[in-house]
Amino acid sequence: MKENIHSIYDNKNAINVDQFFKDNNIKIKNDIGTFLKSKFNCIKQFEVDEIFQEVAFKIIKHNYITKYSSDKSSLNTWLYIISRSVTIDYMRKMYRNTLIIDEYTEPSVVESQNYTLKIPRGMLSERQTQVIKMIFWGDLRAVEVAEQLGISPQTVRSVKHQAITKLRRYFGAESERRIVS
Incomplete structure (x- = not known):
């Protein structure tokens, strides 16, 4: 995608922003899923979908489409970096101190032999x-x-x-x- 992203996806036009996410949603979801699989054992589709929404929200809120420059990186690299950053933030937020009290058991005392x-x-x-x-x-x-x-x-x-x-x-x-x- 060598042409200017601003001319294709103008952030002021909601239809074009919608088209941007339709064109790139598989790429973004694949980036999120790949990164999650590399860091966590069990991932669920709803987590990928939620993180995708967070990525979309961040891109729209901070007007990143108009700030993108193909001189600095490719669109794929740019999307990967945003997806990875949002995924890390999401996982830190979701899994910060999540211990279910009912499932907690006191660790057993292990006798240590004195060698x-x-x-x-x-x-x-x-x-x-x-x-x-x-x-x-x-x-x-x-x-x-x-x-x-x-x-x-x-x-x-x-x-x-x-x-x-x-x-x-x-x-x-x-x-x-x-x-x-």
Whole structure:
């Protein structure tokens, strides 16, 4: 659609605005549905329809049709960006703190076993030992450890990685790949 959008869809003429949405409703609904599927497990058609109405409302209310410029982006990109933004706003509004009180159950208390890890002396450097203890036993993040030790967070992550590699090698878990916080 290389021709000027203003000449085709003049916002002052309601028939042309209606035609704009008739021409582009499938594109907008597909953009909304695709984005929702990428972020949420279960989407319903009524949500897509409601978000479509929000997109139409936003385009008309803010007179976006007259502000569109084909020099900046294609019509498809422009519609996708508006659709995505409105979808995000809608989902934030709808799913903000939606917990049904009747369905809430108190989480069960999980007994934690107290594991002690015996690390042979001299295996880890003093700094590696400090970092490991602060992160895993002190429940601190790399940024917090860095502040306390006066080093950068990247250095903390590097020291942690080196210590974990040494411990894996020692305990025979070199080939196992696990995600460690």
